[in-house]
Amino acid sequence: MTTRQDCDVLDQEDPLRELKQQFDLPAGTIYLDGNSLGVLPRETLGRVQQVIQKEWGQDLIKSWNTAGWIDLPGRIGDKIARLVGAAPGELIVADSTSLNLYKALSAALRISLEQAPERKVIVSERSNFPTDLYIAESLAQQLGLRLHLVDNVADIAATLNTDLAVLMLTEVNYRTGYKHDMKALTAAAHAAGALVIWDLAHSAGAVPVDLNGAKADFAVGCGYKYLNGGPGAPAFVWVHAKHAQRCWQPLSGWLGHAAPFQFTPDYQAAAGIKRFICGTPALLSLAALECGVDTVLAAESLGGMQALRKKSIALTELFIELAESRCAALGIRLASPRDENQRGSQVCLSLDAPLHEAGYAVMQALIARGVIGDFRAGDPARLDEVPHILRFGFTPLYIGFADVYDAVEHLVQVLKNEEWKRPEFNTQGAVT
Numbered sequence: 270m271t272t273r274q275d276c277d278v279l280d281q282e283d284p285l286r287e288l289k290q291q292f293d294l295p296a297g298t299i300y301l302d303g304n305s306l307g308v309l310p311r312e313t314l315g316r317v318q319q320v321i322q323k324e325w326g327q328d329l330i331k332s333w334n335t336a337g338w339i340d341l342p343g344r345i346g347d348k349i350a351r352l353v354g355a356a357p358g359e360l361i362v363a364d365s366t367s368l369n370l371y372k373a374l375s376a377a378l379r380i381s382l383e384q385a386p387e388r389k390v391i392v393s394e395r396s397n398f399p400t401d402l403y404i405a406e407s408l409a410q411q412l413g414l415r416l417h418l419v420d421n422v423a424d425i426a427a428t429l430n431t432d433l434a435v436l437m438l439t440e441v442n443y444r445t446g447y448k449h450d451m452k453a454l455t456a457a458a459h460a461a462g463a464l465v466i467w468d469l470a471h472s473a474g475a476v477p478v479d480l481n482g483a484k485a486d487f488a489v490g491c492g493y494k495y496l497n498g499g500p501g502a503p504a505f506v507w508v509h510a511k512h513a514q515r516c517w518q519p520l521s522g523w524l525g526h527a528a529p530f531q532f533t534p535d536y537q538a539a540a541g542i543k544r545f546i547c548g549t550p551a552l553l554s555l556a557a558l559e560c561g562v563d564t565v566l567a568a569e570s571l572g573g574m575q576a577l578r579k580k581s582i583a584l585t586e587l588f589i590e591l592a593e594s595r596c597a598a599l600g601i602r603l604a605s606p607r608d609e610n611q612r613g614s615q616v617c618l619s620l621d622a623p624l625h626e627a628g629y630a631v632m633q634a635l636i637a638r639g640v641i642g643d644f645r646a647g648d649p650a651r652l653d654e655v656p657h658i659l660r661f662g663f664t665p666l667y668i669g670f671a672d673v674y675d676a677v678e679h680l681v682q683v684l685k686n687e688e689w690k691r692p693e694f695n696t697q698g699a700v701t
């Protein structure tokens with residue numbers, strides 16, 4: 270079994286160890302929730318302060334031109350493009366993931382309905398992040414279409430038929446960390462005559478993504494998770510070049526117009542991806558997002574996303590090894606795929622009976638010890654298939670091997686000493 274000393278050696282030999290210096294992490298905290306809210310980069314405070322004091326405070330409205338505010342959604346978009354296999358000018362930062370999904374799914378459905386009006390089904394997974402399903406359900410209702418949800422990945426293949434308009438998947442599952450084969454599923458859906466939308470919320474900055482290599486049609490993603498953009502950071506949207514110049518999206522706001530400052534009463538879509546911008550972007554949040562994206566790009570000179578992925582796999586493999594060898598007898602079970610190729614940058618654990626209702630309290634007890642992950646409730650009707658889980662994200666930019674060892678040590682203590690039984694760990698907050 271890997272020892273604490275082994276972990277210290279792994280950290281010393283880690284070619285990415287210097288990247289941690291980019292962050293201001295609170296002392297005594299092992300932060301395993303970067304999949305939910307990324308950490309604060311050192312650069313962010315100064316940059317946002319500069320935008321507020323100088324660009325806004327002193328230069329006022331001139332900054333739209335002089336500080337390049339108007340170009341920021343595209344400039345940051347080009348940076349994110351480098352992380353997800355997109356070309357410059359193909360990806361734009363705007364709005365939230367939910368809104369971008371609404372735009373992208375509307376665009377994909379319009380293309381599909383024009384080409385093949387008899388295709389009336391959107392397919393996704395029941396285990397997809399709920400907002401994606403809610404948005405798809407709303408669009409299906411508006412357009413008289415049907416949202417079909419599969420329970421298992423293996424059931425997707427049977428839905429790739431002449432009824433299918435759009436296959437809408439999240440590459441890495443938010444609960445289990447299951448990672449789809451983007452290239453194979455995209456090719457299979459295309460062979461069936463359908464379009465594919467990928468949600469990269471748990472992929473961008475976490476795993477190498479090759480949107481153009483996979484020939485995907487649309488993608489959306491999140492700025493505040495692995496991209497470290499800060500709470501509520503703007504999200505992004507990408508459209509394949511073959512659709513970009515002609516596709517329509519429903520939120521035709523003025524900054525997605527070809528010439529917004531002509532103030533014409535009729536709408537003319539801007540060229541390419543810019544038409545996916547709706548209204549005025551949240552500048553302060555964009556400034557913070559750029560600092561976050563830069564922390565991931567800082568790995569480019571050290572091997573980029575491939576090197577981050579290699580370390581992420583090593584961290585998650587170590588966590589699984591230690592959690593299983595030290596906590597299985599205490600009622601802990603792996604709830605993420607064992608195969609590293611089917612796993613994103615997170616690992617989930619579930620709890621056996623009689624502990625399985627204690628997940629929330631176990632996580633609270635861990636957080637009190639400085640190990641921050643999160644808890645996701647299971648499906649009360651199907652706890653065998655969708656159990657309560659403890660979710661741990663491993664961000665190779667700032668998590669080391671000794672952190673993984675120490676996190677498991679804390680988990681052992683919480684379970685052995687039954688610390689989770691304390692009343693203060695058994696009251697639930699509004700956000701879990």
Ligand SMILES: *Cc1c(COP(=O)(O)O)cnc(C)c1O
Pocket residue numbers: 365366367368397398400401439443468470471491504
């Ligand atoms: C985190 C996440 C979102 C977040 O959507 P918001 O609009 O930013 O709240 C959407 N989809 C998936 C798959 C996510 O994991």
